[in-house]
Amino acid sequence: MKEKRDCKIVQDLLPNYIEKLTNEETNAFIEEHLNNCDDCKKILENMQKDLNVNMTSKDKKAVKYFKKYKSKLKILKIAMVIILVIALGTMTYYYFTFKNAYINAATELYKMVSEEMYPDTFYATIEEISDGELYGDKTIKVKGLDINDVNHRGEFYFTVILDHIPDNFKIEFNGTKIAFEELKVGQKVAVYNYGDVLESEPAYLSQVRKIVVLDDTL
Numbered sequence: 055m056k057e058k059r060d061c062k063i064v065q066d067l068l069p070n071y072i073e074k075l076t077n078e079e080t081n082a083f084i085e086e087h088l089n090n091c092d093d094c095k096k097i098l099e100n101m102q103k104d105l106n107v108n109m110t111s112k113d114k115k116a117v118k119y120f121k122k123y124k125s126k127l128k129i130l131k132i133a134m135v136i137i138l139v140i141a142l143g144t145m146t147y148y149y150f151t152f153k154n155a156y157i158n159a160a161t162e163l164y165k166m167v168s169e170e171m172y173p174d175t176f177y178a179t180i181e182e183i184s185d186g187e188l189y190g191d192k193t194i195k196v197k198g199l200d201i202n203d204v205n206h207r208g209e210f211y212f213t214v215i216l217d218h219i220p221d222n223f224k225i226e227f228n229g230t231k232i233a234f235e236e237l238k239v240g241q242k243v244a245v246y247n248y249g250d251v252l253e254s255e256p257a258y259l260s261q262v263r264k265i266v267v268l269d270d271t272l
């Protein structure tokens with residue numbers, strides 16, 4: 055009779071026991087009973103089997119879901135790679151486009167700064183005006199004045215291409231543009247060259263863009 059009553063108690067407790075919700079004392083009681091009662095043992099085994107079956111179907115669902123998720127993840131990965139490739143391509147394209155634009159702008163700026171803002175200026179007396187080697191050229195030979203630094207006191211020559219005098223080539227006197235023919239030997243002039251001074255004898259001034267005839271009183 056006692057055993058039968060214990061069986062009822064144990065069987066009531068088994069679901070909790072399986073899920074490990076019972077305390078140690080209860081576990082000891084249940085396990086002791088199970089060792090001596092085949093009926094309850096059988097019931098426990100069946101319960102565990104059912105649980106495994108349920109777990110398996112749950113697991114299957116989980117696996118199925120995971121597979122689905124994984125394939126979604128794969129699509130996402132491919133999409134990300136495509137987006138990345140497009141983004142990189144676009145960035146590269148714009149980088150090189152911008153780079154070229156930047157180089158062009160920098161080159162223009164450099165030209166502007168070096169040619170227009172920082173001419174080499176020196177003061178000289180015109181020694182000789184002669185025809186140049188090229189058609190339409192005039193060669194002007196000048197001698198640097200003492201007010202120049204040591205490097206600019208020697209003789210220099212430069213050419214003026216009369217047929218193609220660029221807009222930025224000016225001959226001025228008193229702030230007014232004058233004709234090339236008004237340049238005379240013996241005049242004192244300020245010569246603005248934007249290019250290099252070529253080391254020859256006499257030295258050659260490249261890119262002379264402006265000649266200013268100075269007042270005789272200077």
Ligand SMILES: [Zn+2]
Nearest residue numbers: 061091093094
């Ligand atoms: Zn029992």
